Amino acid sequence: MIQTICLHRVLREAVTTPYRNLVTRATGAAVRVRIEAALDRMACDVAVLDFSEVELLDFSCADEIVAKLVLPAARPSRPVVLLGIRDEQREALDHVLAHHGVAVTGRLRESGEPVLLGAATPDLHQAFAALRERGATLDDFARLPIS
Amino acid sequence: MTRVVEVPPSFDDRTFDQFAAGFGAWPPEERILVDARGAQWASPYGLVGLLTAGQALAEAGRERPLLTVPQSDDVKRYWARTGFFAHAASLFEIHGKVPRAAASGPSDVLLDVTPVRASEDVHEVVGRIGANAARIMSGELGLEAKSSVGFSMALSESCTNIVEHAGTGGWVAVQAYTFRRRLGRRVVVIAVSDAGIGFRRSLETAHAKRYGDRWSDATALEAALIQNVSRFRDPGRGQGFAGIKRYLSRWQGKIGIRSGTARLAIVPPWDDDVPLADQLPFFPGAQVQITIPAQHAEPA
Numbered sequence: 001m002i003q004t005i006c007l008h009r010v011l012r013e014a015v016t017t018p019y020r021n022l023v024t025r026a027t028g029a030a031v032r033v034r035i036e037a038a039l040d041r042m043a044c045d046v047a048v049l050d051f052s053e054v055e056l057l058d059f060s061c062a063d064e065i066v067a068k069l070v071l072p073a074a075r076p077s078r079p080v081v082l083l084g085i086r087d088e089q090r091e092a093l094d095h096v097l098a099h100h101g102v103a104v105t106g107r108l109r110e111s112g113e114p115v116l117l118g119a120a121t122p123d124l125h126q127a128f129a130a131l132r133e134r135g136a137t138l139d140d141f142a143r144l145p146i147s
Numbered sequence: 148m149t150r151v152v153e154v155p156p157s158f159d160d161r162t163f164d165q166f167a168a169g170f171g172a173w174p175p176e177e178r179i180l181v182d183a184r185g186a187q188w189a190s191p192y193g194l195v196g197l198l199t200a201g202q203a204l205a206e207a208g209r210e211r212p213l214l215t216v217p218q219s220d221d222v223k224r225y226w227a228r229t230g231f232f233a234h235a236a237s238l239f240e241i242h243g244k245v246p247r248a249a250a251s252g253p254s255d256v257l258l259d260v261t262p263v264r265a266s267e268d269v270h271e272v273v274g275r276i277g278a279n280a281a282r283i284m285s286g287e288l289g290l291e292a293k294s295s296v297g298f299s300m301a302l303s304e305s306c307t308n309i310v311e312h313a314g315t316g317g318w319v320a321v322q323a324y325t326f327r328r329r330l331g332r333r334v335v336v337i338a339v340s341d342a343g344i345g346f347r348r349s350l351e352t353a354h355a356k357r358y359g360d361r362w363s364d365a366t367a368l369e370a371a372l373i374q375n376v377s378r379f380r381d382p383g384r385g386q387g388f389a390g391i392k393r394y395l396s397r398w399q400g401k402i403g404i405r406s407g408t409a410r411l412a413i414v415p416p417w418d419d420d421v422p423l424a425d426q427l428p429f430f431p432g433a434q435v436q437i438t439i440p441a442q443h444a445e446p447a
Contacts, residue, residue: 015267019274023303026266027310056273056296058303059390063383088296093394096386 002139003044007065008053010034021056028064035069045079048093052084052109053120060103062092068101079142082106085115093117116139149213150175151202154183158193160403160436166196168428172205181239186217191320191338192436194260198318201238203342203431207317209369216243227393229320230259257335258321272319275300283323287333288441290398297394298335298439304387305339305435310377313343313432330417331444337437345433346371348404353378364407365425372404372411387406391437398439406433415440 008020014030022028039047049066051057070080085093085106090102097104097118104117105128116128124144131140152169155162170179179288181197189197197214204212214235217223226232227248235241257279258384261272281295284328288294301391319339326334343349349366357364370376372392377384392413393403403412404422411422417440 015270017270017274019277021270021271021273021277021299021303023273023300024307025265026268029268043312055277056299056303058300059386060304062308063386067383072312080287088293091297091393092300092390095390096383099386099389117264 028061157191157293317341
């Protein structure tokens, strides 16, 4: 089963702010703790982090939320896929994942195009391209061996 | 005894050392009088630096400093409009008539002088500047619309540094103006200043050993800005400056950081600043200036 977590909703629970910006390391840590707790409660195979209603994502927050969720030491027992990523958020995600030597798949908000973010081996790139070509689902992308 | 510290007539990152030198050994023993009567212009860097001086003196337990306001009505009005006097009133004994900040329409002040103490303040700063940033970046600077997202990211990361590393609060201001002398173009400037422990002390425990006798304000700045190191062992730390540098390299922007007795800058081709200045007059905390230029020169 795929479980989708709306990051904007988690942000609203974690921080008192009228804005839709995932900024600061403290905010990232607070959001990640809530995501980890939710994932622990849910009986799902794939966790989808939905960025659709998020405006800004800074590097510190991207590192705290996404990179730390997918690091081998901290990874939950289920794959993580990103959904609704804006082009401007892609750069921060790509940078922090590459910095840690990990990769994640996701879909861009505007085009719906699947993307591979972070540090990916040539084999992983090839597998990702093959899945994209045959119009794979989020679930399929989540099964890629990402580290 | 009172020590008079003069505010340079044109008060910005270039003349800041003159201002810092006025305090002598830090913290100064005498009561300080900051004399701004002759000020003709101040950049956001100058204004947040002034507040930082007041804050640092208060935190050092010194007598409340005096501040004489600029004589020029235009300068006074402008300083009032940035919100400077509203904050200065809690840090200085102000002498001279201060105009009330008039409500106005669209302005070159993109973000008033704003205190930054906690993560919530960074959310507020980034949220408030959102629409204004988009208007200025694409309208006035001729950058593509999505550059405003990177701009907000740079603002967020530079404010987060205060929250994460300074050990006390600080100030931020953002303004657009025409940079005639060096560039002949419009620029947007983010100025962030805190009265905290500075880069050298922040990084000392984790990194000083590696540098041995070379450890100083200058090497600490190099470690943070060039090598992206952080005081935390967490390998994900230090990416804030990396993100800011990526953004600035795309738009020929500049970042300069002053901390303690050194200043380090990543200097784009349009500027003639030195990359590293050492053995400067001491000033507490850290002062960051980020400058993003318009893509095209202003018509003559």
